[in-house]
Amino acid sequence: GEDVEQSLFLSVREGDSSVINCTYTDSSSTYLYWYKQEPGAGLQLLTYIFSNMDMKQDQRLTVLLNKKDKHLSLRIADTQTGDSAIYFCAGNFGNEKLTFGTGTRLTIIP
Amino acid sequence: NAGVTQTPKFQVLKTGQSMTLQCAQDMNHEYMSWYRQDPGMGLRLIHYSVGAGITDQGEVPNGYNVSRSTTEDFPLRLLSAAPSQTSVYFCASRRHTGTLGTEAFFGQGTRLTVV
Numbered sequence: 001g002e003d004v005e006q007s008l009f010l011s012v013r014e015g016d017s018s019v020i021n022c023t024y025t026d027s028s029s030t031y032l033y034w035y036k037q038e039p040g041a042g043l044q045l046l047t048y049i050f051s052n053m054d055m056k057q058d059q060r061l062t063v064l065l066n067k068k069d070k071h072l073s074l075r076i077a078d079t080q081t082g083d084s085a086i087y088f089c090a091g092n093f094g095n096e097k098l099t100f101g102t103g104t105r106l107t108i109i110p
Numbered sequence: 111n112a113g114v115t116q117t118p119k120f121q122v123l124k125t126g127q128s129m130t131l132q133c134a135q136d137m138n139h140e141y142m143s144w145y146r147q148d149p150g151m152g153l154r155l156i157h158y159s160v161g162a163g164i165t166d167q168g169e170v171p172n173g174y175n176v177s178r179s180t181t182e183d184f185p186l187r188l189l190s191a192a193p194s195q196t197s198v199y200f201c202a203s204r205r206h207t208g209t210l211g212t213e214a215f216f217g218q219g220t221r222l223t224v225v
Contacts, residue, residue: 008150033213042114042200042216043153088152097143097168098202098214102152 006089006101013109018076020104022089027070029091034063034074037086037103046074046087076106084108112136116201116217123191123224131186131220133201139215141204142184143168144176146197147219153200159184191224198222 003025012018024032030051035043049056049063049072056063062075072089086103093099117132135142143158145168155168159178173195175187184203188195198221204214 004152006152035216040219042218043202043214044216045213048213097155097158099155100145100153102150 004089004091004099004101006087006104008102009105009107011107011109012079014079014081016079018074018079018083018106020074020076020087020089020106022072022074022101024070024072024089024091024093024101026091026093027067029093031092032063032065032072033090033098034061035088035090035100037088039085043088079106079108081108081110114201114203114215114217116199116220118220119218120221121223123188123222125191125193125224127191129188129191131188131199131201131222133184133186133217134182135184135201135203135215136182137203137215138181139203139205140181142178143202143214144174144184144186145200145202146170146195147200148197156186156199188222191222193224196222196224 033048034046060077090100144156145153157176201217202214
């Protein structure tokens with residue numbers, strides 16, 4: 001089956017860049033997603049990348065996809081306190097179901 | 111513009127009790143699913159449905175039932191609650207596109223505690 005892995009925690013100083021990493025075992029995903037979950041809330045789609053792309057930029061967010069290494073990353077430039085949340089990567093690996101990583105809790109240090 | 115609505119937001123059950131978690135969406139999405147979220151384990155798929163009258167099991171279906179009599183509603187039933195079912199439950203919906211991906215919209219979650 002599909003396996004999606006993330007580090008559980010990341011701490012970053014306010015104003016620095018945050019890089020959240022994700023690795024997966026199944027290369028058949030059509031899309032790969034990043035979701036953000038703020039405390040007490042559901043998941044909100046941040047951005048996604050189509051599997052035939054290497055990079056996607058959207059304002060402060062940059063998604064990098066290395067298909068050879070099956071590695072996905074999310075870079076948040078100029079990290080702010082409002083970026084504190086849990087970030088999930090997910091993919092639909094050859095089927096309709098979304099498989100999620102464990103989530104990375106991003107903490108911002110003032 | 112309600113999106114995905116889950117009720118209740120919080121629930122405490124005694125071991126052995128049954129209950130139904132409600133989920134409704136107003137986007138005419140074919141695909142609906144239920145996940146549970148546990149610390150350090152991400153979201154795990156419980157059951158899903160690709161359209162009215164069709165349901166299927168996900169990764170962790172035991173102890174849960176679902177039905178999909180309408181496109182809008184996808185209730186999750188706990189048959190006999192156990193402490194291991196203490197979790198946060200999320201309902202999600204998306205357009206059904208086969209293997210192509212589309213954005214999944216999530217409800218706000220139901221925090222369930224079984225004592």
